[in-house]
Amino acid sequence: MAREQAALMANYSRQPVLFVRGDGASLYTAEGRRYVDCMAGISMINVGHCHPDVVEAICTQAARLINVSNLYYTEPMLELAEWIRDHSMGGRVFFCNSGAEANEAALKLARKHGGPGRPEVVALEHGFHGRTYGALTLTGQPDKQIAFMPMVPDIHHVGRNDLEALEEAVGPRTCAIFLEIVQGEVGVHPISVEMLQLARALADRHGALLVIDEIQTGLSRTGPLFAYQDVGIEPDVMCLAKSLGGGVPIGAVTARPGIDATFVPGDHGSTFAGSPLACAAGLASCQVLADPGLQASVRVKGAALLEGLERLVDDGLVREARGRGLMCGIDLPDPRAAEVTAAMLESGYLINNTSAQTLRFLPPLVIDDEDLSGLVSTLRRVLSA
Ligand SMILES: Cc1ncc(COP(=O)(O)O)c(C=O)c1O
Structure with missing residues (x-):
């Protein structure tokens, strides 16, 4: 920790543990202590740590060609783009290196697609889309923006499930509505199904793009491959990152046919993006995550986890429990989420406090029933203390 303080900027508040090895839902310290990972790197490694297919793809590709820039053609990029196209809205793909970059690209695409008379973007309060300027402006959390003003102009926020405010905010000058499904x-x-369906209808009515940020919800986290597939709408543009690379940095924006012709050479780009290494890891990861058996197990395990958390509500230890698949959150009756996270760490479980009173659980999708029930029983013990 002292070395870190002297060498790294202090922009993270890390948990006091150092990991040297991972396997599935397990992480190990140098001393060999096992922790149950209930965060998957904030939904970044849905396949679990060091999945053998991902490891093999990385090793094989690393020995062949790591990167060569976007000046030339490479095969893994084509294969991953075809995979995304064939499993989503059927359009073409732009690769980048992170979630924030995906949203930046989608914002530029939406503004260019809308043209000069349509600069306005509508996003949702409390949403999160990343920390670069465009992505931060889309993020509906003023506390994250205040030190970095001014933000990007013409981006407005409406209440999370406020149908009336959404209807009022979207109009002929709107080029895009940005939102997460959860x-x-x-x-x-x-987000309520009514809100999502209204967003789709308003985008259609006014000729705006519906941009869905599936960076955290995507790749089977909530059960279906993409969370939009469970709520009866389809995006015009979808942003991916996190679990797309099986742990290796990669992001992607995919747009419906027609809209995917918006960018022309020179409009946008990135030196690293779509590298053979990241795309080979990505393809291996996506193939694991698209398995219908895995997706069915996410629904079953997610329902069991939520049921366990709801029992904590019944017993007065938790105020509210929410979830979709293996993406769950709880509100505590008191502001002691950081304390509970620390106590869970001491007990060998990695969880995350998103605010003083709220905890989040995003385990790797390969987590087994024993670790999931261990999570709930340990949480019960910690909350009862
Ligand atoms: C929904 C969503 N969008 C965007 C991002 C930003 O992704 P990144 O940290 O890769 O820039 C995140 C990260 O947590 C996210 O959850």
Whole structure:
């Protein structure tokens, strides 16, 4: 910790543990102590740590070609783009390196697609879309923006499930509506189906793009491959990152046919993006995550986890429990979420406090029943103390 203080900027408040090895839902310290990972790197490694298919793809590709920039053609990029196209809205893909970059690209795409008379963007309060300027402006959390003003102009926020405000905010000057299907970073709040369907209808009515940020919800986290597939709407543009690379940094924006012709050479780009290494890892990861058996197990395990958390509500230890698949959040009756996170760490479970009173659980999708019931029973013990 002293070395870190002297060498790294202090922008993270890390948990006091150092990991050297991972396997599935297990993480190990140098001394060999096992922790149950109930965060999956904030939904970044849904396949679990060091999945053998991902490890093999990385090793094989690393020995062949790591990166060569976007000046040339490479095969893994084509394969991953085809995979995303064939499993989502059928359009073409732009690769980048992170979630924030995916939202930046989608914002530029939406503004260019809308043209000069349509600069306005509508996003949701409490949403999270990243920390670069465009993504931070889309993020509906003023406390994260205040030190970095001014934000990008013409981006407005409406209440999470406020149908009337959404209807009022979207109009002929709107180029895009940005939203998540479940707001993860703020403590796992699903957006109502009515709100999502209204967003789709308003985008259609006014010729705006519906941009869905599936960076945290995507890749089977909530059960289906993409969370939008469970709520009866389809995006015009979808942003992916996190679990797309099986732990290796990669982001992607995919747009419906027609909209995917918005960018022309010179409009946008990135030196690293779509590298053979990241795309090979990505393809291996996506193939694991698209398995219908795995997706069915996410629904079953997620329902069991939520049921366990709801029992804590019944017993007065938790105020509210929410979840979709293996994406769950709880509100505590008191502001002691950081304390509970620390106590869970001491007991060998990695969880996350998203605010003083809210905890979040995003385990790798390969977590087994024993570790999941261990999570709930340990939480019960910690909350009862
Ligand atoms: C929904 C959502 N969008 C965007 C991001 C930003 O992704 P990144 O940290 O890769 O920039 C996150 C990260 O937590 C996220 O949850």
